[in-house]
Amino acid sequence: MSIALREGIEIVEDAVPEFEAVGAIQRGLHEFNQSMGGSYDREPVTLLVQDAEGKTLGGLLGLTFWGWLFIDWLWLAPEIRKEGFGGELLKRAEAIARDRGCTNAYTDTFSFQAPHFWETNGYAEFGRLDGMPAGHARVWFKKALTG
Known part of the structure; x- marks a missing residue:
């Protein structure tokens, strides 16, 4: 099932997401966090x-x-x-x-x-x-x- 909230963009349920999809979410959050709190130096x-x-x-x-x-x-x-x-x-x-x-x-x-x-x-x-x-x-x- 998917839900379109904006033309051409939808929310899709994915029980087994591809590595790239998971990576995109992780990278996006890490980039935002570092822009706010500074480099992680993880x-x-x-x-x-x-x-x-x-x-x-x-x-x-x-x-x-x-x-x-x-x-x-x-x-x-x-x-x-x-x-x-x-x-x-x-x-x-x-x-x-x-x-x-x-x-x-x-x-x-x-x-x-x-x-x-x-x-x-x-x-x-x-x-x-x-x-x-x-x-x-x-x-x-x-x-x-x-x-």
Whole structure:
């Protein structure tokens, strides 16, 4: 189904968009954001926890931009949780971010994904969306990387 709001231009639903369509949206938003906030200077932060055979047992994926560290993913296999790997990943990511001039960090998680881990590591809740998913909440945390 498509809807024309202006002659020759329409809104089209696409359950499996082509890479170019997705890229056009991403590039357009990135260009606008940078025109308003300055260059992103986006750099990935990738830290892996691997066993002796090189199997990945967890890690942290994030990026730095606009003076902030964004932690997108932090996951550990169940058999290595509660052994200090999560805290160490966080410390290393924060050190990388400081080296890149970042002064703050943020992330989001769910209420069933151990939000106390973030609090224990100095992060403070600054937003919550209750009922996402039903019976739980999506929670945002931040931390100053200076002082």
